[in-house]
Amino acid sequence: MSKSNRTVIITGATSGIGLGLAQAFLRDGFNVVGTGRSDARLAQTAAVLDAGERFLPVAGDVADPAAATAAFAKAIEAYGHVDVLINNAGIFAAKPFVDFTPDEIETQIATNLKGTLYFSQAAARHMSGRGSGRIVNVTASLAMQANSGVPALLAAVLKGGMNQATKALALELAPFGVTVNAVAPGVVNTPMHAPETHDALGKMHPLGRIAEVEDIAQAVRYLVENDYVTGTILPVDGGYAAGRAVSKVKGVRYAIRQHPHHAGRQYRRAKGSGHS
Numbered sequence: 043m044s045k046s047n048r049t050v051i052i053t054g055a056t057s058g059i060g061l062g063l064a065q066a067f068l069r070d071g072f073n074v075v076g077t078g079r080s081d082a083r084l085a086q087t088a089a090v091l092d093a094g095e096r097f098l099p100v101a102g103d104v105a106d107p108a109a110a111t112a113a114f115a116k117a118i119e120a121y122g123h124v125d126v127l128i129n130n131a132g133i134f135a136a137k138p139f140v141d142f143t144p145d146e147i148e149t150q151i152a153t154n155l156k157g158t159l160y161f162s163q164a165a166a167r168h169m170s171g172r173g174s175g176r177i178v179n180v181t182a183s184l185a186m187q188a189n190s191g192v193p194a195l196l197a198a199v200l201k202g203g204m205n206q207a208t209k210a211l212a213l214e215l216a217p218f219g220v221t222v223n224a225v226a227p228g229v230v231n232t233p234m235h236a237p238e239t240h241d242a243l244g245k246m247h248p249l250g251r252i253a254e255v256e257d258i259a260q261a262v263r264y265l266v267e268n269d270y271v272t273g274t275i276l277p278v279d280g281g282y283a284a285g286r287a288v289s290k291v292k293g294v295r296y297a298i299r300q301h302p303h304h305a306g307r308q309y310r311r312a313k314g315s316g317h318s
Contacts, residue, residue, distance in 0.1 A: 068096060
């Protein structure tokens with residue numbers, strides 16, 4: 043992808059991951075079109091970014107197809123074209139499935155799924171005509187690895203659906219030079235999570251900490267810069283999707299020894315741990 047005069051649309055750019063992505067792409071020289079529901083919040087974001095004409099705020103509800111049409115039209119009017127779409131806007135709520143009201147379910151479907159579809163559709167039309175482009179979806183590690191301590195069926199369904207849509211659209215747009223990928227964060231240090239919960243949440247991840255927004259930004263930028271990766275769901279979760287972090291299983295200890303005649307490692311149960 044050419045590094046000159048590049049433009050990215052980021053949905054949900056007023057806080058958290060979206061704001062961090064806007065800052066990262068501005069540092070990389072992109073023009074950034076940021077969407078949000080509120081003109082006032084977007085004005086605050088513009089002040090924080092302090093990027094002048096390189097940041098274009100566009101207000102609208104991503105669940106409304108007109109918001110996608112407007113964002114692309116304004117981006118093209120201001121900058122000539124759109125190179126990258128990041129579908130970041132989303133809602134997350136962890137509670138027992140039976141406690142969700144019909145309105146809450148509809149709201150999550152509208153924002154997390156419909157918003158992604160409408161903006162991706164606008165991107166596909168624009169980018170396929172240009173013969174290049176990047177679409178990156180922000181999903182969730184919980185859609186790949188459930189956790190009995192975090193009831194999040196709606197997130198699993200909707201973000202999991204986004205993961206499958208990522209793969210399907212990647213195949214559809216590959217002949218047009220457009221790549222489609224996703225990042226699947228674990229818990230991220232954003233205003234969504236109170237500081238006093240960070241240590242406990244970090245223990246859910248094998249690497250022992252929650253993610254910083256910059257961890258997510260690095261992964262997104264990799265997918266944007268790479269020409270040959272498409273249809274990939276990239277967990278950025280400190281190993282969470284690989285399985286649960288357990289320091290010791292009672293009664294079973296494993297040791298690793300090097301066989302004197304072979305380069306490979308062999309595994310055995312430590313003496314006294316019982317039989318397999």
